[in-house]
Amino acid sequence: MKLDDFPKEIRSQILPRHEGRLVYRCVGCGREFGIEELLYVCPECGQVFLIHDLNFSRLTRISSATWRRIFDYRKLLGIPALKGIYRYHEFIGPVIPLEAVVYLGEGHTPVVEANARLQEKVGLRFYFKNDGQNPSASFKDRGMASALSYINMLVRTGKVSDVLAICASTGDTSAAAALYASYLAPHIKSAVLLPFKKVTPQQLSQPLGSGATVFEIPGVFDDCMKVVEALSENYNVALLNSKNAWRILGQESYCYEIAQDFEYEVSHLAVVVPIGNAGNITAVMNGFLKFFEAGVTDGLPKILGVQSEHANPVYRYYLEPANQKRQFKPVTVKPSVAQAAMIGNPVSMPRVIHLVDRYNQLAGQQRVFFAEVAEQDIMDWEIIANRNGHIACTHGGESLAGLVKAVRQGVVAADDVAVVKSTAHALKFAGFQEMYFEQQFPPEYNIKSDADLINAPVYVHPRDLRQVPAPGKPLTDKALKMFVHRVSEDIAGHLKLKKR
Numbered sequence: 001m002k003l004d005d006f007p008k009e010i011r012s013q014i015l016p017r018h019e020g021r022l023v024y025r026c027v028g029c030g031r032e033f034g035i036e037e038l039l040y041v042c043p044e045c046g047q048v049f050l051i052h053d054l055n056f057s058r059l060t061r062i063s064s065a066t067w068r069r070i071f072d073y074r075k076l077l078g079i080p081a082l083k084g085i086y087r088y089h090e091f092i093g094p095v096i097p098l099e100a101v102v103y104l105g106e107g108h109t110p111v112v113e114a115n116a117r118l119q120e121k122v123g124l125r126f127y128f129k130n131d132g133q134n135p136s137a138s139f140k141d142r143g144m145a146s147a148l149s150y151i152n153m154l155v156r157t158g159k160v161s162d163v164l165a166i167c168a169s170t171g172d173t174s175a176a177a178a179l180y181a182s183y184l185a186p187h188i189k190s191a192v193l194l195p196f197k198k199v200t201p202q203q204l205s206q207p208l209g210s211g212a213t214v215f216e217i218p219g220v221f222d223d224c225m226k227v228v229e230a231l232s233e234n235y236n237v238a239l240l241n242s243k244n245a246w247r248i249l250g251q252e253s254y255c256y257e258i259a260q261d262f263e264y265e266v267s268h269l270a271v272v273v274p275i276g277n278a279g280n281i282t283a284v285m286n287g288f289l290k291f292f293e294a295g296v297t298d299g300l301p302k303i304l305g306v307q308s309e310h311a312n313p314v315y316r317y318y319l320e321p322a323n324q325k326r327q328f329k330p331v332t333v334k335p336s337v338a339q340a341a342m343i344g345n346p347v348s349m350p351r352v353i354h355l356v357d358r359y360n361q362l363a364g365q366q367r368v369f370f371a372e373v374a375e376q377d378i379m380d381w382e383i384i385a386n387r388n389g390h391i392a393c394t395h396g397g398e399s400l401a402g403l404v405k406a407v408r409q410g411v412v413a414a415d416d417v418a419v420v421k422s423t424a425h426a427l428k429f430a431g432f433q434e435m436y437f438e439q440q441f442p443p444e445y446n447i448k449s450d451a452d453l454i455n456a457p458v459y460v461h462p463r464d465l466r467q468v469p470a471p472g473k474p475l476t477d478k479a480l481k482m483f484v485h486r487v488s489e490d491i492a493g494h495l496k497l498k499k500r
């Protein structure tokens with residue numbers, strides 16, 4: 001729809017106005033720094049940042065009804081820069097000119113209600129939000145669209161040139177980083193560091209396909225992270241891990257979309273997310289806070305962060321109920337099917353601690369909860385979900401298993417409505433499904449396959465059939481007839497079909 005076709009009174013607000021004044025704000029000491037260059041940690045105290053808009057109060061002066069119309073009308077615009085995460089420009093990057101926005105089709109992923117059978121099994125009304133339906137098949141594209149649009153702005157204004165973007169990754173960050181960087185070639189090149197044999201073949205294929213330089217490093221993600229931190233401290237590179245606060249900003253789009261999809265009524269929602277490096281849950285808390293403070297939404301939803309028993313530092317931290325007594329201790333991770341969340345020392349932990357307090361304070365009660373689930377539950381619930389029409393990855397299974405646990409414990413009530421995040425597409429983690437179906441899990445996962453959930457192909461080749469077709473060697477006439485007849489008879493027998 002063309003701008004002139006919108007109602008007059010809203011027309012002037014449809015295109016964003018770039019009135020934000022963004023700064024990096026340290027979550028440790030609160031000091032602020034300009035965004036003219038890429039900073040990752042506070043030069044004063046070494047803590048991570050969140051990006052803050054000094055001009056935020058202007059957003060609170062717009063009525064909630066107007067905000068809702070702005071976002072809803074923007075859906076109708078044909079401008080690519082406003083089709084993805086920057087539909088919420090005022091909240092995501094109010095300094096980014098639309099010409100600098102990199103849009104590869106990210107965001108606005110479907111919210112799919114579970115069928116009655118699955119809702120009954122879980123015990124409440126719930127939806128999956130399928131972030132696997134992003135361009136590189138995970139939610140990381142949201143953060144990369146933001147980080148690369150910002151870097152693109154620096155490139156276009158001549159503040160940087162020949163950028164080398166690097167990241168450590170459990171697989172999906174590197175896929176997204178390499179994809180977005182390749183779009184900006186040759187101005188931006190990318191290199192990614194992966195823990196050797198700790199990402200799936202599909203994930204490895206992605207940065208290779210996008211033309212990134214791929215390094216495989218012994219150890220786990222936490223070791224790769226130390227190496228890229230050293231690189232970014234000592235060399236002229238752009239760090240694309242969620243330590244980079246621009247990533248968080250882009251990932252906030254996830255909750256703005258939920259708000260819009262639920263008509264901005266979010267108080268009754270329970271938003272369930274898996275936790276790895278904790279960038280995702282940081283963005284979800286910060287985003288819901290911003291929409292609430294600006295008056296766009298009616299309240300703050302419950303948030304449930306889920307971790308596997310094999311990588312549970314955040315869950316363990318919050319086991320201690322007394323605020324002052326809590327102490328963060330990194331954990332040594334064990335193999336997990338939620339492999340992209342297999343992180344023992346989350347970079348965003350200081351942001352989480354800061355935001356959980358603020359979130360609960362503003363809500364006037366505890367609204368952020370954590371759950372821990374067994375590897376067995378993750379696999380079982382992933383497969384159960386997918387047998388009911390979903391495309392959840394193992395982390396989607398982890399989220400659902402966490403929801404089930406929270407419902408049993410009364411943390412999530414039967415009259416809450418849950419939105420469960422599937423962070424990636426099932427296909428990226430098909431190898432774990434294969435291990436489950438073939439009962440081939442190595443013992444350290446501690447997973448036994450439920451016979452009712454196992455599935456395998458049936459090879460049909462009647463023993464006494466002398467001729468079967470082969471590639472380049474089709475059958476004809478009688479031989480073909482015989483083949484079709486015998487094979488269809490076998491299949492009908494297997495399926496117990498009745499003759500008509």
Ligand SMILES: *Cc1c(COP(=O)(O)O)cnc(C)c1O
Pocket residue numbers: 138139140172173242274275276277278279280281340341393395423424
């Ligand atoms: C990155 C990732 C996570 C963990 O998200 P964090 O922001 O690191 O907590 C979970 N699932 C998938 C599929 C991921 O790629």
Ligand SMILES: [Zn+2]
Pocket residue numbers: 026027028029030031042043044045046047
């Ligand atoms: Zn500081």
